[in-house]
Structure formats: C-alpha cells, structure tokens
Amino acid sequence: MLGYDADIEQHSEELSIKYLLNGEYVSRIIEGCSSVSIIILFLSFIIAFSGSLKSTVLFGLFGCLLIYVVNILRIIAISILYDKFPEYQEILHSLVFPAIIYGLTFVLWITWVKYFSISKEDRLEMILSQLEKYYGTAARNYLDYQELIWQNETFTYAPYADPLFPHQNNGHMVFRNSFFNQRLFIAGTETASSFPGYMEGAIRSAKEIASKIQQI
Numbered sequence: 001m002l003g004y005d006a007d008i009e010q011h012s013e014e015l016s017i018k019y020l021l022n023g024e025y026v027s028r029i030i031e032g033c034s035s036v037s038i039i040i041l042f043l044s045f046i047i048a049f050s051g052s053l054k055s056t057v058l059f060g061l062f063g064c065l066l067i068y069v070v071n072i073l074r075i076i077a078i079s080i081l082y083d084k085f086p087e088y089q090e091i092l093h094s095l096v097f098p099a100i101i102y103g104l105t106f107v108l109w110i111t112w113v114k115y116f117s118i119s120k121e122d123r124l125e126m127i128l129s130q131l132e133k134y135y136g137t138a139a140r141n142y143l144d145y146q147e148l149i150w151q152n153e154t155f156t157y158a159p160y161a162d163p164l165f166p167h168q169n170n171g172h173m174v175f176r177n178s179f180f181n182q183r184l185f186i187a188g189t190e191t192a193s194s195f196p197g198y199m200e201g202a203i204r205s206a207k208e209i210a211s212k213i214q215q216i
C-alpha cells in the first residue's frame, strides 16, 4: 500500500502487535491504539445528550465508523512518518496524532449538539412545555409551528455594511400609533413601550395592541 510492503506480527514478549514496513519493525500497536476507548467516550457523550432514538443510533454509528477509519489512517500515517522522520517520533505520537483523533471527536460532539441532538419534534415539545408553564394548557392550542434560521429570514434579514449590534434600532414612537383611522396597528417588539428588542417587548406590545383593538 502507498508503495510500502506492510505487515503485522504478534510481539513475542508483550501483548502487542508489531507493525512492519518493508520488513522493518517501525511501530507497535497496543490495546490503547485501537480507538475503542475514544469510541466509548464518543458514544457516552452522544447517549448523555441523546436526541430521538433514530438520530442517536444513526449518528452514533456514523461517528464510530468515522473514528475507526480515521484511527486506521492515523496508524498508517504514523508508521510511515516514524520511518521517514524518526527524530519526530515523540511529537508525532504524543501531540500531533492525539490532537487529530481527539479533535475529530470534539468536532463530532459539537456537530451532534448543534445540528442533530434535538429533532424538530423535540424542540417543539420543549417550547410547548415551557410556554405551558407560563400560559397553561392553552399554549398547546396553536395553529401552526414553523422554524427558521434567522439569517434565512427573507422578509427582515439583509446583509449589513457594518456590524449591527443588538438593541440599537428599537423602533420609533410613530409605530405605536394606529393608522388608517384605527384600522392598522403594528404589534411587535420594535413597537413595544418597554423591553423593545426582546421577547418580553414583543409579548407586551401584543397585549397592548390586543387591548386597544378590544376598546374600539
């Protein structure tokens, strides 16, 4: 493989496998090199922060396979580099390759938590149970539930020339007025009289507008 004649051989004096390149003993593979401990670590995290059964099983299998394959590539690469640069053995073994394999596990964890650990159904249930705590069972009588990544919000998102910090442009007094002879009201956090720019402001504004409409 890669122009090398690779072979393995049981070590005669200890519980390890000798890795031979072109007939020369370049490295030994012990139990700790098998990636099983990292796979267990990876799986423990995925299970601890599990999502739906399907996504947990699928991502778990995918991650185990990826770690296993990358570990085999690590052993191949480390053996070739040992052969070519024996003076860097220590740094390669103790620093570079652990960084790669642990780094991969870290990236898998982040990917899991950020993108897959909670399904849309799980998120909806979390939101509903939180809303239910404050507004009672009526919170479950909703008409529709949509999810959107803020940057994909075509109505309101536009790329800014300069960074726009939060709560800088919190609406204008004029939007608190009604328009067209009390036929148009604008409710939303940007028109709230208190806590503009926050969820609290959006809810207060909705309540204010609702009571104005009731008074008509």
Ligand SMILES: Cc1cc2nc3c(=O)[nH]c(=O)nc-3n(C[C@H](O)[C@H](O)[C@H](O)COP(=O)(O)OP(=O)(O)OC[C@H]3O[C@@H](n4cnc5c(N)ncnc54)[C@H](O)[C@@H]3O)c2cc1C
Residues within 6 Å of the ligand: 150, 153, 155, 156, 187, 188, 189, 190, 196, 197, 198, 199, 200, 202
């Ligand atoms: C990244 C981010 C993090 C935030 N974090 C927090 C937080 O931790 N705590 C907190 O209190 N607040 C937070 N906020 C602020 C909070 O989310 C907003 O203040 C709140 O959602 C505003 O509610 P709203 O109903 O006024 O407006 P929105 O939720 O923006 O609703 C307006 C709706 O109108 C729709 N719309 C717009 N134009 C049109 C059109 N022409 N036709 C049809 N529909 C249209 C939009 O699609 C949107 O669904 C955060 C905001 C962002 C962006």
